Amino acid sequence: xxxxxxxxxxxxxxxxxxxxxxxxxxxxxxxxxxxxxxxxxxxxxxxxxxxxxxxxxxxxxxxxxxxxxxxxxxxxxxxxxxx
Numbered sequence: 001x002x003x004x005x006x007x008x009x010x011x012x013x014x015x016x017x018x019x020x021x022x023x024x025x026x027x028x029x030x031x032x033x034x035x036x037x038x039x040x041x042x043x044x045x046x047x048x049x050x051x052x053x054x055x056x057x058x059x060x061x062x063x064x065x066x067x068x069x070x071x072x073x074x075x076x077x078x079x080x081x082x083x
Contacts, residue, residue, distance in 0.1 A: 023048030
């Protein structure tokens with residue numbers, strides 16, 4: 001298989017990623033077209049906020065924790081102040 005390129009990220013049949021939330025281990029599956037490099041995301045299960053970083057080979061991701069689980073009931077994740 002040829003090495004993926006940045007253009008392949010726009011083809012969901014060529015680039016898919018499976019990764020786990022660093023806080024609780026919930027698994028996510030996304031196509032390259034669904035994410036951006038350095039995108040921040042909040043876990044649906046535990047509210048951990050993490051950053052998705054694409055590696056240079058476009059075949060794998062690094063997941064960096066920004067804020068750990070809040071322990072609060074789930075609410076809107078994109079607010080000025082997290083509860």
